[in-house]
Amino acid sequence: MKYIHKLTYLFVIAIVLCSCSDDDEKLTLTTQGGSVINTPNNGQTFVLNPLEEQTNIAITISWDHSDYGTPTGINYTIEMATSGTNFSDAVTLATISDTYFTMSIADFNSTLGSLGLIPFTESSVDIRIMSSVGDPSQLPQYSETVTILVTPFTTDLPKIAVPGNHQGWDPPTAPLLASSAFGETDYEGYVWLDGDYKFLAPNQSGMFEWGSTDWGDDGSFSGVLVEEDEVNCTAVSNYYFVKANTEELTYSAEAHSWGVIGNATPTGWDSDTDMVYDPDTKTLRVTLDLVAQQAPDNGLKFRVNDDWTINLGDTDADGTMEYSGDNIGVPESGNYTIVLDLSNPREYTYSLILN
The missing domain is CATH 2.60.40 (Immunoglobulin-like)
Structure with missing residues (x-):
């Protein structure tokens, strides 16, 4: 009887050891190859339309599974960045286990805006897929980069600021004028003025700071703007309807009660x-x-x-x-x-x- 018990015990130990051996083999993962992006195609062009239904799908990104030498659960992180930045400014679109991802027009346009792309202007962006198992820092693999051409849009009207005595010459808090449409230079708006003031364009990030292009009066106080050798525009304390055309270089301020x-x-x-x-x-x-x-x-x-x-x-x-x-x-x-x-x-x- 003792002999039979010993055989049974040894048999159980053998099964456990074999199971451990199998588990060790299953958990041995190595990087065998990153994903291959199937869509979009390299060089494909996307022109986003603000008049189209914004929930429509704008782009589908799809790819093949990465290879880790043995079947396992894989996480895929989709990254997008301005071309030429080596993904230093990358935006993460999603981290998922599927091998495809779609974006609506609204979401795609918003993402492109977060990259600082200029509306209604064609720009180049890069897409890549990073795969990982468990912790994203473990066994990462990257796909080849796909580069696409995109033209985003904005529904915001372009604006210029009106800093001056009326608000302490502080550009970030200055009242704004808006043009009639993107690409137009006919700015207008209502401003309380009290003494000297100027007109200031935003910088490339859309912020209003000194150092950006600004305009003042040519010295004749006849409604002519100049960028160089300008003097401050001026107005007595009142509420004004202010216009400025930065292409025609004209301005006016009419008191409105x-x-x-x-x-x-x-x-x-x-x-x-x-x-x-x-x-x-x-x-x-x-x-x-x-x-x-x-x-x-x-x-x-x-x-x-x-x-x-x-x-x-x-x-x-x-x-x-x-x-x-x-x-x-x-x-x-x-x-x-x-x-x-x-x-x-x-x-x-x-x-x-x-x-």
Whole structure:
């Protein structure tokens, strides 16, 4: 009986040792070859369209499995970088176990923006796949790099800053003017001015700092801008509609006094009630008793200098303003704080706050 027990014991030990031997063999991994990218193709061109449905797929990245000598779970990290940087500025798109990855137009465009690519300009970016087992630092393997040509877009309007006495000559906090579209140089916006000021372009990173291109008056104070030998533009303290064209090298600053008018206001359509500029919020405000009126036939509007030449309404009743837009309705009678916000150039808003 003891002899049988000993045989059984030795048999069990042999099985355990064999199992350990098999496990050791399975865990022996070596780098045998990185992935091969199948799509996109080297040199493929991608032009992103801001008018297309932004959830549509813009790019599919696919690749073959990496080889570690034996079957095992593999993690794949997709990296994208500006060409020529050797992935020093790489953006990680995802770390996954699949061998394909898709990006929508919106996500792809956002990624390209994070790399600092210039909108509406063709640039070159590199893509590679890093594979790893467990800890990303263990047995990493890289695919060959694929280079593609991309043209991103932006829906943001280009802007220039207006630093000056009115805000302590501090470019990062200066009010902004916006152009009508990307590539256009017809900047405009509303600014409280108080003495000297200049116009300043952003740097390559989109930041406003001294050292970037700036413009001032040519010394004649006749609305002519120059980049060199300029003097500061100047204005007496007031709220201005400011324009600057950095290609035609012209500028203007017209004082605008805003008021609210309409049959929802105490004076009806006969006269304005002037609004007051609040420097803390950079908005125009007035508190009034309003009567309930239904737009678009009735209500109120905002206009400049007691005249209808420049007026703002709300055609879609969405809180954003359009020049010569529809009347703004008042939902119920009561005392309101009326706020007109012109601080975001070309994207003007208002609010009616029931007190």
